[in-house]
Amino acid sequence: MKWFRKKSDNTSQSDPEISSDRKESSPPSDPFADELRKRMESAGLPDHIRIVARDEYERLVKTDKSSPEFALAHNYLEFILSLPWNVTTKDDLDLTRAKDLLDARHYGLSIVKERILEFLAVKSLHSRQHAKILLADDEVIARENLSIIFEGEGFDVTAVANGLEAITAMEKDPADILVTDLKMDGMDGLQLLQEVRRRWPDTGVIMLTGYATVKSAVSAMLKGADQYLGKPVNLTKLRDYVMELLSRNQRIQSLRGPVLCFTGPPGTGKTSIGKAIAEAMGRKFFRLSLAGLRDEAELRGHRRTYVGAMAGRILQGIQKTGVRNPVIMLDEMDKVIGDSQGDATAVLLEMLDPEQNSSFVDNYLGQPFDLSGVLFIATANIVERIPAPLRDRMEEIEFSSYTLSEKQEIATRFLIPSQLRQHGLNPGEVDLQAGAVKKIILDYTREAGLRGLEKQVAALCRKLARKVLDGGESSGVLKVEGADIQNIMGSPPHFTTTAKSAPKVGLATGLVWTENGGEILFVEAAQMRGNKQLILTGSLGDVLQESAQTALSFLRSSFETFNLSPEFFESSDIHVHIPAGAVTKEGPSAGVTITVAILSMLTGRPVRQDVAFSGEISLLGDVLPVGGIREKVMAATRAGIKTVVLPEKCDQAVRSIESEVLENIEVRLVSRLEEVVELALL
Known part of the structure; x- marks a missing residue:
């Protein structure tokens, strides 16, 4: 390439060639510079990058090798040459192979797998x-x-x-x-x-x-x-x-294709599904954890004028994979920190925006790099924590909690054989019965995902390894049944909340959604002489407190409907308490439960304890829809609840729940609080 040829001071700029007598007077060639020039000529750099590289090369060969500027220029050229400007991997869009691979790597997650296969099908049709x-x-x-x-x-x-x-x-x-x-x-x-x-x-x-x-x-x-x-x-x-x-x-x-965002509780397989997508498509995979990230320079890099400057983690990942179209997983996106010291979400907006990421500029590189070939997959536990502009650029795919049967199957197929091998035990030496697996899941874990279950299985394997060595049980099969688990592992670490047995006045059972899945909680109500105060305890958030105030106002305005005295609040206080006061509680789902507890206390009619409620209320007595229905129904089943009362507008969410989850429970849909009272109070 002629633009690498050096000219002497007397050579005319209009002369594209160097005369023979000029060549004789030129200094001897530098092997280092010649090798670098050859690499640049064969790198296939884009036009705008080739011009930058040429200028940097010409500056480099004129700089003394002992100068700090030489090292800076050399590192910059090496970084340019290490980037895969034109290197891509061809997508493997065989849907049958992708389905088999996803099924082999993950049990369950049928809705998630279906959406991923749809995504691959669109790309396959487009490529044809x-x-x-x-x-x-x-x-x-x-x-x-x-x-x-x-x-x-x-x-x-x-x-x-x-x-x-x-x-x-x-x-x-x-x-x-x-x-x-x-x-x-x-x-x-x-x-x-x-x-x-x-x-x-x-x-x-x-x-x-x-x-x-x-x-x-x-x-x-x-x-x-x-x-x-x-x-x-x-x-x-x-x-x-x-x-x-x-x-x-x-x-x-x-x-125009989506940026996928996997949302759901920890341990439900979001990261591993991302790896499986990369494997199914035949692409390289790079995981970038965003947890605690606050400085945008971590993603965009530092300018070369700073001492120790380097490229951002995005281009470092591209450099590491060696291709321009890897799968990049932006893990824990909901844990990015934005404050006065910096806001990395601005860089994420540019990366995920299809109108901008084709010319992403890293501060160190100083030139646009095309990220349009990258398949970005984000993960988040609580998607509401992601800024709205970022959410607008992504398609959310929800990872739901695993059911009991799914956890049993995953433990039997994957977790137990893997942990046995890691602890020096042959899977044929230990026979872990289904009852034992079920007891570990129910009594020793409390989660939506599988991480806690894997830890408990690992703890069991350690104890079995000790038992094999101490008891000389190496010959024959060591059989572990459900009744043996507590003797081996000790008392369960969690207190399992179950439904009360007998109906009680002023006590209602509610359903809530948490980061770890669904839970049940109890709402207690009591009345005493006072001066018209509504006392709320149990570390209740603002929304919960407003739900309680709305419930009381509705009952006071509808006293005739429920045969209440119009003066029931004139000379008394009403106390609403939700136990486990050390745990902060927030959300709109407890409005119906609070209303039932207060009404039961005022009328003296006991509440059925095999019925649980979830729903918000309006001031006029309408039951409003809430989220997390699947997890709440699963929590009710675990607690021994027979009937779940939900808002009528949650009908579609109920229809999407697997039949296995609904097998032993009755779901009643209501639109008014009067309907709830008929189902709840004896």
């Missing part, structure tokens, strides 16, 4: 489509020759004689690339160009003419032509222009 080229030229021979050339290269070609026919063809089936002559009857190339730009702005346009002039070229480019070629056509240049425009259009179309 042939690029469409529309040729508009009034010369028959030119149309036929170009048609033969492009059809031979796998394009779908349509050839027309003028602009009017081109518009008709575009209306039937818009083309990716339009190659048009300038001079044509009916509608010439410039008129066609204007119409295409107005109606099909994503179509690339290449203008051809036998009367090429600077004026006509400038006019065509100003009106929106992407390229301009004179006749006779240089076929090599035309091919290059077509492939360049086609690559741009395919990138734009691919950017």
Whole structure:
């Protein structure tokens, strides 16, 4: 490449070559510089990066090697050469293989897997489509020759004689690339160009003419032509222009795909599903943890003027994978910290925005790098903590809690054999019965995911390993049943909340959603002499306190409906308490439960303890919808609840719950509090 050739001070800038007598007086070549130059010539750098690299190289060879500036320039050039500017992996979009791989890696998660397979199916169909080229030229021979050339290269070609026919063809089936002559009857190339730009702005346009002039070229480019070629056509240049425009259009179309955001409780398989997607597609995988990230320089890098400057973690990940289109998992996105010291979400907005990430600028590199080929997958435990602009750029896929049978199956298939091997035990030496697995799940774990279960299985394996060595049980099979678990592992670490047995006055059972899945809680109400105070205890948040106030106001305004004395609150206080006061409680789901507890206390009618409630209330007595229905129903089943009362507008959420979860429980949908009272109070 001529731009690497050094010239002496007396060499004319207009002379592209160096004369022989000048070469004799040139200093001897530097092997280090020659090797670096060869690497730069063979790197296939984009034009704008090649110019930057050339300038940096010329500055480097003039700098003394002992100077600090030499090391800075050399490191910068090495970083440029290490980036995969044109290296990509071809996607493997075999849906059958992807399904088998997902099923082999993960049990359950049927809805999540279905959505991922849909995502891969769309990419597969898109990859099968042939690029469409529309040729508009009034010369028959030119149309036929170009048609033969492009059809031979796998394009779908349509050839027309003028602009009017081109518009008709575009209306039937818009083309990716339009190659048009300038001079044509009916509608010439410039008129066609204007119409295409107005109606099909994503179509690339290449203008051809036998009367090429600077004026006509400038006019065509100003009106929106992407390229301009004179006749006779240089076929090599035309091919290059077509492939360049086609690559741009395919990138734009691919950017319309979603950025996936996996949400759900910890330990439900979000990160491992991301790895499985990368494996199914045949792409490299890179995980980037965002937990505690506050400085945007961690993602975007530092400018080279700073001592010890380096690129951001995004380009470092691209460099590490060695390809331009890996799968990058942005883990724990809901734990990014934004404060006065910095806000990394601004960088994430640029990375995930399809209109911006094709020219992502790292501060260290100082030049745009195309991230449009990257498949970004984000994970979050509580998606509400993610800023709204970021959520708007992602498609949320919810990872629900595992059911008891799913946990048993996963433990039997994956966790137990793996932990036995890690603890030096042969899976054939230990027979862990289904009852033992069930007891570990129910009594020794309290979670939506599997991490706690894996820890308890590991603890059991350690104790079994000790038992094998101490008791000489190495010969034969060590059988572990449900009754043996407590003797081996000790008392359960968690207190399991179960439903009360007998109906009670002023005590109602509610259902709540937490980060670790669903739980039940009890709401207690009591009345005493006082001066019209509503006392709320149990570390209740603002929303819960407002629900209690709304419940009391509704009962006071509807005293006739429930046969209450109109003066029941005139000379008394009402105390509402939710036990476990050390745990902060918040959310709108307890409005119905609080109303039932207060009404039971006021009327003396006991509340059925095999019924649990979830729903918010309005001041007029309407039962309003809430979320987390599946987890709440699972919590009710675990606690021994027989009937769950839910808002009528949660009907769709109930229908989406697996039949296994609903097998031993009755779900009643209500729209008014009067309906709740009929079901709850004896």
